[in-house]
Amino acid sequence: MKCEIIAIGSELLTPWRQDTNSLYLTERLNQIGVNVTFKTIVGDRRKDLASAIRTALGRADIVITMGGLGPTGDDLTREAWADALGTKLKRNADLVGQLYARAAQRRWTLTENNLKQADVLEGAEVLENPNGSAPGQWLDTVYAGHRKLGVLLPGPAREIKPMFDEQCVARLRSVLPTRFIATRTLKAAMIGESLCDSRIAPIYTQYPDIETTILAGAGDIQITLMCRHSSIEAAQARVDELASRIEEELDDIVYSSQNEPLEQIVLYYLEMRGVTLSVAESCTGGLLAQRLTSISGSSRSFVGGAIVYSNELKTEFAEVPEELIEERGAVSREVAIALADGIRRRCRSTYGVGITGVAGPMGGTEEKPVGLVYIAVSDGAQTEVVEKNFFGDREYIRTYATQQALDMVRRKLM
Amino acid sequence: MKCEIIAIGSELLTPWRQDTNSLYLTERLNQIGVNVTFKTIVGDRRKDLASAIRTALGRADIVITMGGLGPTGDDLTREAWADALGTKLKRNADLVGQLYARAAQRRWTLTENNLKQADVLEGAEVLENPNGSAPGQWLDTVYAGHRKLGVLLPGPAREIKPMFDEQCVARLRSVLPTRFIATRTLKAAMIGESLCDSRIAPIYTQYPDIETTILAGAGDIQITLMCRHSSIEAAQARVDELASRIEEELDDIVYSSQNEPLEQIVLYYLEMRGVTLSVAESCTGGLLAQRLTSISGSSRSFVGGAIVYSNELKTEFAEVPEELIEERGAVSREVAIALADGIRRRCRSTYGVGITGVAGPMGGTEEKPVGLVYIAVSDGAQTEVVEKNFFGDREYIRTYATQQALDMVRRKLM
Numbered sequence: 001m002k003c004e005i006i007a008i009g010s011e012l013l014t015p016w017r018q019d020t021n022s023l024y025l026t027e028r029l030n031q032i033g034v035n036v037t038f039k040t041i042v043g044d045r046r047k048d049l050a051s052a053i054r055t056a057l058g059r060a061d062i063v064i065t066m067g068g069l070g071p072t073g074d075d076l077t078r079e080a081w082a083d084a085l086g087t088k089l090k091r092n093a094d095l096v097g098q099l100y101a102r103a104a105q106r107r108w109t110l111t112e113n114n115l116k117q118a119d120v121l122e123g124a125e126v127l128e129n130p131n132g133s134a135p136g137q138w139l140d141t142v143y144a145g146h147r148k149l150g151v152l153l154p155g156p157a158r159e160i161k162p163m164f165d166e167q168c169v170a171r172l173r174s175v176l177p178t179r180f181i182a183t184r185t186l187k188a189a190m191i192g193e194s195l196c197d198s199r200i201a202p203i204y205t206q207y208p209d210i211e212t213t214i215l216a217g218a219g220d221i222q223i224t225l226m227c228r229h230s231s232i233e234a235a236q237a238r239v240d241e242l243a244s245r246i247e248e249e250l251d252d253i254v255y256s257s258q259n260e261p262l263e264q265i266v267l268y269y270l271e272m273r274g275v276t277l278s279v280a281e282s283c284t285g286g287l288l289a290q291r292l293t294s295i296s297g298s299s300r301s302f303v304g305g306a307i308v309y310s311n312e313l314k315t316e317f318a319e320v321p322e323e324l325i326e327e328r329g330a331v332s333r334e335v336a337i338a339l340a341d342g343i344r345r346r347c348r349s350t351y352g353v354g355i356t357g358v359a360g361p362m363g364g365t366e367e368k369p370v371g372l373v374y375i376a377v378s379d380g381a382q383t384e385v386v387e388k389n390f391f392g393d394r395e396y397i398r399t400y401a402t403q404q405a406l407d408m409v410r411r412k413l414m
Numbered sequence: 415m416k417c418e419i420i421a422i423g424s425e426l427l428t429p430w431r432q433d434t435n436s437l438y439l440t441e442r443l444n445q446i447g448v449n450v451t452f453k454t455i456v457g458d459r460r461k462d463l464a465s466a467i468r469t470a471l472g473r474a475d476i477v478i479t480m481g482g483l484g485p486t487g488d489d490l491t492r493e494a495w496a497d498a499l500g501t502k503l504k505r506n507a508d509l510v511g512q513l514y515a516r517a518a519q520r521r522w523t524l525t526e527n528n529l530k531q532a533d534v535l536e537g538a539e540v541l542e543n544p545n546g547s548a549p550g551q552w553l554d555t556v557y558a559g560h561r562k563l564g565v566l567l568p569g570p571a572r573e574i575k576p577m578f579d580e581q582c583v584a585r586l587r588s589v590l591p592t593r594f595i596a597t598r599t600l601k602a603a604m605i606g607e608s609l610c611d612s613r614i615a616p617i618y619t620q621y622p623d624i625e626t627t628i629l630a631g632a633g634d635i636q637i638t639l640m641c642r643h644s645s646i647e648a649a650q651a652r653v654d655e656l657a658s659r660i661e662e663e664l665d666d667i668v669y670s671s672q673n674e675p676l677e678q679i680v681l682y683y684l685e686m687r688g689v690t691l692s693v694a695e696s697c698t699g700g701l702l703a704q705r706l707t708s709i710s711g712s713s714r715s716f717v718g719g720a721i722v723y724s725n726e727l728k729t730e731f732a733e734v735p736e737e738l739i740e741e742r743g744a745v746s747r748e749v750a751i752a753l754a755d756g757i758r759r760r761c762r763s764t765y766g767v768g769i770t771g772v773a774g775p776m777g778g779t780e781e782k783p784v785g786l787v788y789i790a791v792s793d794g795a796q797t798e799v800v801e802k803n804f805f806g807d808r809e810y811i812r813t814y815a816t817q818q819a820l821d822m823v824r825r826k827l828m
Contacts (some may be wrong), residue, residue, distance in 0.1 A: 015441035027429035039455040071608040172590025285707025286700030289721040304727040307703040310717035
């Protein structure tokens with residue numbers, strides 16, 4: 001089965017934005033044996049949109065559009081599908097009722113524009129959207145003598161993902177031939193991409209039936225293994241075998257074999273050991289805390305901490321002696337240690353993390369250049385500290401520093 | 415003039431990779447007045463590729479392909495162009511000579527495969543590639559009775575960019591009518607997309623020569639205006655006029671007319687007024703501080719603050735009375751006020767922000783459901799507080815809450 005994904009929105013044809021949601025859909029589609037053979041990006045013009053849908057229906061079995069289901073004048077996906085299929089839209093009374101109820105709940109005034117979100121293609125089923133006002137649509141139809149599946153999804157990622165997972169995957173499975181794809185994603189921290197590849201290539205090249213992909217982020221490596229087979233057990237056995245051999249080779253550099261983010265792994269360990277963590281962040285300015293608290297349930301092990309951007313706050317919240325900052329400078333090994341130990345005491349947590357550095361692009365000196373970051377972890381008895389020189393922009397340096405901190409906590413807990 | 419960009423390569427249809435080179439080309443094309451109306455991503459199958467090129471020739475004046483010009487078996491772009499145009503490839507003797515010279519220089523053995531890089535479409539000009547072995551091609555032809563320009567570029571960014579800038583831009587300019595594009599991007603906070611559109615649609619629809627795009631995020635609206643004209647001054651005057659009228663209508667809801675993020679605007683205001691800010695974050699867990707510190711130079715006005723995830727830390731770092739938390743609960747109007755005021759005092763900043771709420775998906779009760787967030791801003795003399803019920807997932811609720819906080823600070827400073 002061939003699938004074409006059409007991402008809709010004039011903003012996706014500017015130099016500043018690009019479709020990323022199709023990556024998620026592609027992953028899900030691959031898992032149920034569907035190949036994406038074309039992706040098209042088209043603006044909010046009804047004529048262009050209808051032409052793109054017509055072209056897609058001519059060359060793919062499944063056509064998924066993303067976007068253009070909102071209430072504004074440039075949301076024209078429903079109309080364009082009707083044009084492409086030569087069919088009509090009908091206003092759905094249930095959906096109109098839901099729109100009124102939703103607006104009332106939020107104390108919004110419903111405009112005439114809003115109501116077009118209740119227009120449904122003839123013969124289409126409604127896909128409910130608990131995360132937004134625009135419902136999706138599912139169409140099983142015949143176009144130019146061939147059976148075609150059409151899926152109208154909204155544009156925002158947080159609406160697309162649950163709608164596709166909960167309402168489209170099962171519908172697709174019921175019409176697809178049984179084909180199974182097993183995947184495994186290993187994640188590794190603080191190792192370079194080419195070093196990682198040179199260590200594992202001799203292993204994964206022995207598995208030509210498995211597609212191995214290596215992707216690198218800031219201090220983060222993702223190794224994805226994918227195997228297609230007529231039985232899920234056989235496919236799973238193959239990827240599991242290769243995953244084990246890679247884990248053996250990389251040893252404790254691998255922090256997850258199920259694609260969890262590093263912050264989640266750290267929270268697992270903390271909870272398992274019944275211990276707690278606090279952080280004092282200077283150059284990362286809350287990014288580490290933000291990563292930890294992005295995980296639901298993090299309050300069980302993460303108590304909080306301080307953003308100690310100014311020197312005064314380093315003293316106020318993490319008890320760093322003023323003289324130490326004066327003597328060694330705010331960006332120093334000693335201040336990182338004092339931050340980690342001080343925040344741990346103040347927060348009465350088992351572990352404390354301290355980060356201080358130069359995130360750039362301004363503020364670097366010859367002695368303390370942009371990218372220089374000290375990261376310390378204290379458990380009361382002892383404090384470990386590392387000095388790092390990260391290369392990249394502000395965001396990259398900050399992300400890398402939090403990655404290093406999380407990995408140090410993980411290693412302490414292992 | 416309409417342009418379609420086709421990115422070629424099966425890896426661009428996996429969940430892990432995507433075309434980014436088209437963003438660069440789009441920027442360059444816009445600068446010379448060319449609109450990108452479609453982008454297509456297609457794999458390395460000759461039939462699919464030829465069909466994509468044919469479709470593009472049918473709906474665009476300029477068709478640019480990227481990739482598939484290398485020496486391997488799955489490099490089929492030349493052949494697909496020939497299929498689409500019903501024309502032939504001719505081996506170019508000069509190019510064959512260059513390939514041999516290049517191989518000799520690098521002590522490579524030239525295989526028969528390598529030589530297909532010397533195949534040129536009938537009537538095409540060769541675009542030299544000093545950064546790789548695969549030359550590009552430039553085609554000025556007639557397809558189905560219309561003049562079409564075809565450009566065959568290689569795949570790697572470092573080959574595409576110089577080839578396009580040095581050999582294609584001047585060629586395009588010479589056949590294009592002189593046209594310029596001016597853009598403006600307005601940003602607005604804490605207004606619904608449809609309410610925003612219903613207020614400004616009566617204005618922007620009076621400017622049919624300007625393409626208006628509205629994009630919505632969590633509490634954030636981006637309005638992009640784009641105008642093409644034969645003079646850059648005229649184009650700029652048109653978008654500036656419309657921008658002024660939209661600003662007038664939306665008044666202080668617009669926080670930026672130059673596409674800056676809200677956190678940057680807040681930092682501008684703080685610095686302009688010579689005042690400082692601190693934050694005490696519970697449910698947003700550092701996200702607000704992270705947004706502020708993502709801007710270089712933020713340390714001039716943002717001093718820091720605390721992540722007060724646990725009740726103890728609310729007392730420890732922001733002086734929230736224990737009794738108050740017991741009486742009113744951690745998620746309450748009173749605690750938000752106490753957080754804002756307490757963190758301001760502790761950090762000795764001009765303003766303090768306090769945020770407490772239920773980010774979910776767990777932890778909601780009937781009385782205090784997921785999405786309930788209190789946000790307070792204190793200036794010492796008085797504290798403003800709002801209660802919000804945000805709908806969405808954890809990330810959305812947290813982002814929305816920080817957006818509300820930033821907007822409240824902005825309004826205080828206006």
